[in-house]
Amino acid sequence: MNESPPLSQRLPSVDAILRSATGSLAVVRYGHGATVNAIRRVLDAARQGARAAAIGGPDKEAVAKAALDLIEREDMPSVRRVFNLTGTVLHTNLGRAVLPETAIEAAVQAMRQPIALEFDVATGKRGERDDHVRGLVCELTGAEDACIVNNNAGAVLLVLNTLSPGRDAIVSRGELIEIGGAFRLPDIMARAGARLVEIGTTNRTHLRDYEAALGDGAGMILKAHTSNYLIQGFTKSVPPAELSALARARNVPFVHDLGSGALSDLKRYGLRPEPTVRESLAEGADIVTFSGDKLLGGPQAGLIAGRKDLIARIAKNPMKRALRMDKIRLAALEAILKLYRDPDRLSETLPTLRFLVRPAEEMAALAARLRDPLAAAVGEGYAVDVAECASQIGSGALPLEVLSSAGIAITPAARKGAGTQLEALAAAFRALPVPVIGHIKDGALRFDLRCLDDETGFLGQLSRLHVDRRPPE
Numbered sequence: 001m002n003e004s005p006p007l008s009q010r011l012p013s014v015d016a017i018l019r020s021a022t023g024s025l026a027v028v029r030y031g032h033g034a035t036v037n038a039i040r041r042v043l044d045a046a047r048q049g050a051r052a053a054a055i056g057g058p059d060k061e062a063v064a065k066a067a068l069d070l071i072e073r074e075d076m077p078s079v080r081r082v083f084n085l086t087g088t089v090l091h092t093n094l095g096r097a098v099l100p101e102t103a104i105e106a107a108v109q110a111m112r113q114p115i116a117l118e119f120d121v122a123t124g125k126r127g128e129r130d131d132h133v134r135g136l137v138c139e140l141t142g143a144e145d146a147c148i149v150n151n152n153a154g155a156v157l158l159v160l161n162t163l164s165p166g167r168d169a170i171v172s173r174g175e176l177i178e179i180g181g182a183f184r185l186p187d188i189m190a191r192a193g194a195r196l197v198e199i200g201t202t203n204r205t206h207l208r209d210y211e212a213a214l215g216d217g218a219g220m221i222l223k224a225h226t227s228n229y230l231i232q233g234f235t236k237s238v239p240p241a242e243l244s245a246l247a248r249a250r251n252v253p254f255v256h257d258l259g260s261g262a263l264s265d266l267k268r269y270g271l272r273p274e275p276t277v278r279e280s281l282a283e284g285a286d287i288v289t290f291s292g293d294k295l296l297g298g299p300q301a302g303l304i305a306g307r308k309d310l311i312a313r314i315a316k317n318p319m320k321r322a323l324r325m326d327k328i329r330l331a332a333l334e335a336i337l338k339l340y341r342d343p344d345r346l347s348e349t350l351p352t353l354r355f356l357v358r359p360a361e362e363m364a365a366l367a368a369r370l371r372d373p374l375a376a377a378v379g380e381g382y383a384v385d386v387a388e389c390a391s392q393i394g395s396g397a398l399p400l401e402v403l404s405s406a407g408i409a410i411t412p413a414a415r416k417g418a419g420t421q422l423e424a425l426a427a428a429f430r431a432l433p434v435p436v437i438g439h440i441k442d443g444a445l446r447f448d449l450r451c452l453d454d455e456t457g458f459l460g461q462l463s464r465l466h467v468d469r470r471p472p473e
Contacts, residue, residue, distance in 0.1 A: 011046055012060040014039050022064035030071050038067035082435045083458060087405060087448030089355045090395035094437065096293040096300070098351040098451075100339065103298065103332040110331035117327045130315070132330055136337040140263055141277040143288070143305035147315045148330070149323040153188060155289040155302030156257055158323055160192035162314045163253050163287075164219025169194040172205040172237065175224040177259075185224055194219060204236040207246065214250045221247050223285075224257045225275060244284025253286040253310060260395070261290030261303065263340050269347055269357050272401050277305060286310055292329075294395045297352030298336035299329040355451050356393065356403065363389075363449045364406035370449070370459070374408055377462040378425065383411045389448040409444040418443060424468055432461050 017023045017039050018032075026035040042063055082094060090096045099107075109115070120127035130147050137146035149155050160169060169189055176198060178184045189196045195217070199209040210221060221243055240256055247254035262274040274295065280288045287310055292301025302323075304314060314320070325333070339349045347353045367386040375384040387409035390402045410425065412418040422440050429436040429445075434457065438447040452458060 011043055012063060014043070017060045017064045017067070020060045020064045022061055022068055026064065026068045026071060029068075030075065034071055035067065038070045039063065042066045042070060080435070082437050083454075084451045085407065085436060085438045085447035085449065087389055087391040087407070087439070087446075087450060088394035089352065089391065089451060090294055090393055092395050096395055097297045098355075099297075099299065099332055099336070100349055100351055102339070102349075103335040106331040106335040107299075107328045110327045115327060115331070117330075129324065129327075129330060133334050133337055136334065137303060137305055140337060140340050141288070141305050142281050143277075144308040145311035146303060146305040147311055147320070148325050148333070149302040149304070149320065150325055150329075151293075151300050152257070152259060152261070152289055152291040152302040154323040155304050156185075157188050157192050158302075158314055158317055158319055159255055159287055159289060159304060160189055160194045160220075160222075161319055162317045163255070163310065164195075165193040167195060167219030168197045168213070168215070168217045169220050169222050170197045170199060170210060170213045170218060171222045171224060172200045172209075173198045174200065174202050174205060174235075174237065175222075175226060177224050177226060203234060205238060206236060207238050207242055210238065210243065210246055214246070214252065218250065218252050220253045220255050222255050222257065225259050240280060240283040240285060244286070247286070248284070253307075254284065255287045255289070256280045256285040258288055258290040260294045261292065261296040263296055264343055264346060264353075266295075268343070269353060271356060277303075281306065287314075291395075292333055292336075295352070295393075296336065297350045299332045301325060301329060301333050351453075358405075358450055360404045360406055366449050366452065366455065367406045367408055369455070370408060373459055373462055374410065377465045378410060378467050381413050381421070381467075382425070383413060385409050385411070387444075387446065389446065389450070391448055391450045403450070405448050405450045407446060407448040407450075409446050411444040428465055428467055431466070432464060434458075434461060 014036060018027065018035065023035065023039070026038070046063070084091055084094050086094070088094075116127065117132075118127050118129050119125075133148060134146050137143060137148075149158055171185070171189075176185050186196050197213050197218075199205060199213050214221075223238075223240060223243060240254075244254045258275060258277060258280060260274060262276045263278075265273065265276060267273045277288050277290055285306065287304060287306035290296070290303050290305075292298040292303060296303075304311065336350070339346060342349070347357050364386065371384055371386055375382075378384065385408070387407055389405040389407045391405040392403070393401055410422075412421040414421075422443075422445050426438065426440060426445050429438065436447070436458070438445055440446070
């Protein structure tokens, strides 16, 4: 009896695969070179025995389909849309603030065609890119002047390097903040060339501590808003108004890093108040730095507002060019700032605020509509229930603020192997065309619906959810 030759000898040629229906389709979609490369990789894997079962033998259509699948997987964008069902509105790992359509349109226009970025249309001479938003920032905060860089860490770095190089920057020990990604204020101060002078203790710092530290080498008093943590109990901190008075008396700048960047009074929207930029400047801060993509609800940016003479020095620092904003985000930021001119409608026009004030009953009704489709998608091995949730703002803003929310809890029916099942289920939801990102807590995969604003798109892809329905061993 003659034995058939091994698979490696029966595989079709690259040319034959290219001429197949699927091979031709791949060439049309992705080009000849990319298709040939993918085919060769599939054939190489098959020759090594790794893909023999996957491609179903020496059929040219099967090889072509495996190659097309490979190209499509690798062609999928790495920076891609997801459904943020984590319960964290400003999720740093998921891009923080979602922009409104007006900002998106402005960014698209800046990408699609030439714009007057650093060109004064009225005079025909060179302009300054910060001018596009300088007036808006001053209008909304009461600042004398403002400049913009690419993020708030850059803003703090630039301010320190301008106002306190080789000099003392005095800051309370309880305000030596660390934020995500191991960003630490002392490290930024060192890179900026400022000498860190930490005063007081972790929980208590007095005005006399600042007074004692203000010697001839003082470059500034720095107050960092502890937006991502709170120190409670036996505590003492010096109010900004007292620090500004001391700074003026000693002729040193008082810099207030607000971080989260609230431009509007959050109390009017039913949220716990957060210091606003206007309040900080009114209390006497010479310079205030804040983020664009946190509570402000805009693109990544670092905004510096305050005294005109100090802003002029900061803007002339050579580091400013290295930290400057690009045209796309600048256009988006301008559009966002204009929304703040109408605070009565801000909860409707600004997605970040709209998510934060979304009524719990609205999310509960959404959860009730999603329960049955989700139950059908995951199968009988799981219990799917409407559940109460506690959302958070995120990105270091209002760390103790908990927002009543509603969502879905998916629990394995069997206790044995439940943890493994939940991890696999979470991975299956992340493998959908638009990954669904939730979190596992208390024995269930939980989806907080506060940020779900595309119910149709969410439901439309559930048919593509692949759940392992085998009982756990």
